[in-house]
Amino acid sequence: MSVEKINTLVVGAGQAGIAMSEHLAAMGVSHLVLERNRIAERWRSERWDSLVANGPAWHDRFPALKFEGISPEAFPPKERMAQYFEDYAAMLKAPVRTGVEVQRVERHVGRPGFRVSTSQGVIEAMNVVAATGPFQIPAYPAIVPADAPVAQLHSSAYKNPGQLADGAVLVVGAGASGSQIAEELRQAGRKVYLSVGEHYRPPRSYRGRDYCWWLGALGLWDEVRIKPKKHVAFAVSGYEGGRTVDFRRLAHAGIELVGLTESYEGGVMRFAEGLARNVAEGDQAYFDVLREADAYIEQNGLPFPPEPEAWELLPDPACLTEPTLSLNLREAGITTVLWATGFKFDYSWLQVNAFHENGEPYHKRGISAESGIYFLGLPNLVNRASSFIYGVWHDAKYIADHILLQQGYMSYEKS
Template identity: 65%
Template sequence: MTTEKIKTDTLIVGAGQAGVAMSEHLSKLGVPHLVLERNRIAERWRTGRWDSLVANGPAWHDRFPGLDFDDLSPDEFAPKERVADYFEAYAKKFNAPIRTGVDVLKVERNVGRPGFTIETSEGVIEANRVVAATGPFQRPVIPPIAPIAPIAPQDQPFLQIHSADYRNPQQLPEGAVLVVGAGSSGVQIADELQRAGKQVYLSVGAHDRPPRAYRNRDFCWWLGVLGEWDQAAMKPGREHVTIAVSGAHGGRTVDFRGLAHRGMTLVGLTQAFNGGVATFQPNLAENLARGDENYLALLNAADAYIERNGLDLPQEPEARITFPDPECVTHPILELDLAKAGVTSIIWATGFATDYSWLKVDAFDDKGKPQHQRGVSSEPGVYFLGLPWQSRRGSSFIWGVWHDAKYVADHIAIQRSYLDYHDAAQREAEVVSLAPKKTVSA
């Protein structure tokens, strides 16, 4: 990019799955636009995840409608590098106007004229509209309860990182590991560490635990036919409930009791650290029971759907068989002296926060969250894409963001049509005003 000022109709910030989807829909509608990405296309899939990560949904599901994973069977789970390559290939399909290595520093609304001025690491851009397609995984969050003071002797290595910085078991020092958070990331990392021979303590909070597959259909299919993906609003009180699902090792149902019977120690929600002692809430059994309820509810709904529609799908009674409660559930650990337990690492699988500090517009509530309706911001000309529950439960999934992008692109096209009318009407008025006046003879 040159240092001269560039003008475009719509600027898209971010070239992950959201930015690529947005560019495709705007291209189809003939809307001039530019996509800026500070790194590479889909960079977070390449370097913002651990080495062994695979997609949590099968290849037939976690994709855009216009391109298959032609080197994978439909029920395989794509490795993270393959997912990143997929988005690069998809962008090339329609020659997406993406410029990589450009960091957006500030976006401000123009005063006394339409549009926005965008400061970037490569110069200034002016645009009529801005789409923030940076997604929900921007700033790793480690809760304030995390210990700050050293909790191990100076001669003993101790590592404390967010799951965004975890890559593989070899990265960690010798010793046991405490993984805080048992959503998809936390449970997969804990499982990998245990398979590598680590003693693992896993802090389990409230969660949903769907079956990986049931009666020969993946849970992604079941949530689709049961209408769960299209839920328009999160149920009250479910804001902090994670989903424990994994595509690792060919895709298996997450079973916390099974992990415990293999030697992992489960504890409740992490409550505090006092010196080198971690304390946990006495809610492990309750959290597991609610996860079981979610699991069984989906099995029951699937059985009813099969009977109602007369589908020929095999029975699977073994799906309802559960391990007995292990000792760590019947006699939960409420305090853990990290040094005595040999814990030398803490991995915080505690999610992410958005960071829109570069977007200097009135589009946020008093907590800094975007104010929008299906991605259309309260600030005219500003749009969001890739947010959880942007329009439905499936919004943060690959296929879901594609459909949300279509809605936002259609909104932009409609706004452009109104402005096109305004410009045409102005030109016509100017022509009339410049036309010679006819005189009327007496």
């Protein structure tokens, strides 16, 4: 039986895999993209119904294709995002095969490259790019036992309020996902508790420009002067046309804020102290952006209209000044705990020496410790931009350059 051979195999046909294909094709590198489901499947079926992109349409895209039929300032819904990547792949004539699962990758012995076992046979590749992204296995702390008298749901399985049993909901995690889901549940008439830990809370927009624009203008995408805290929730969202995530506003709308979820025993959930401090640190990050933006506008003489109301904070709600440190879930009427606590990696299929002891990829800018293995689409792969659509496109270009460079070494023959 013949074995298919290719220079570079890209695993995953989401935004990272499609970007990788574009750059490899432009450099004349033969490649194949394998996707176990459909193109951009996570946008289609692994998110809630009302999800929209975190950046506006003018920004959250690849350079060669604009969104049609949608305002540049709008935040495209998830179905439109999936269609965008499908259209992009068609425009590129990208060599994507869907419905093919990569089961195992292992290095050849005694010769270059890798043996890739898939659900449709074996492929041999000189390089493998893991473009499966960060959203692989839902992650949440083992705080509440599985047999506790409350339903537990990860945000990746949440679709809409009607999916949940009647009763109040405790949403754990106050990044973009948690804050948006909490607000949606409250608007649907639910009693909602929102567990807030450390977070980074920028303005959605300021003085007529979206935060994505300010990140670029102020050099914050590149993080030259700052090093953000690791594992801190990024509280910015395009929900309802794009509004700044404001925890005081959410509290005044009826959402009860609680601190970091700490433990559970006998039906009682306990929360850490420090809610007010976490909210204050988020406020500080928010005001830092406003100050830098004002200085930039003045320095460059830009005619952006003042926005004094952006500097105003709502009064502290009672749940912030007198925080709840414990909740009896039954007495509070809580029937669902919704964990908006992110994901962890699953590279069990990648049987190579490219990982730290804790299982995280060992790489620099996506170039792994195992020659010929690359990672793409991970948060902070290079900088803050790596988590955004435009950023992954540029990360892919760097990796494609490296693949071409290494190909030159392998083909060199001394005269």
